[in-house]
Amino acid sequence: MNDFLSEENHVxxxxxxxLRALDELEKIKNKYSKLPWGxxxxxxxxxxxxxxxxxxxxxxxx
Numbered sequence: 001m002n003d004f005l006s007e008e009n010h011v012x013x014x015x016x017x018x019l020r021a022l023d024e025l026e027k028i029k030n031k032y033s034k035l036p037w038g039x040x041x042x043x044x045x046x047x048x049x050x051x052x053x054x055x056x057x058x059x060x061x062x
Contacts, residue, residue, distance in 0.1 A: 007013040
């Protein structure tokens with residue numbers, strides 16, 4: 001985190017970091033295409049699935 005914050009435009013540097021990570025993930029998915037890369041189909045949501053701060057912004061509808 002200190003490396004990112006020390007940059008002049010840390011938002012751009014963080015964006016680049018995540019875009020490169022997504023590119024790397026795509027390469028891994030292509031290399032191991034036989035793995036089950038789909039999302040799970042369960043409708044149940046556990047407490048670990050949602051960050052507490054996002055619940056204030058995106059409350060779950062019950």
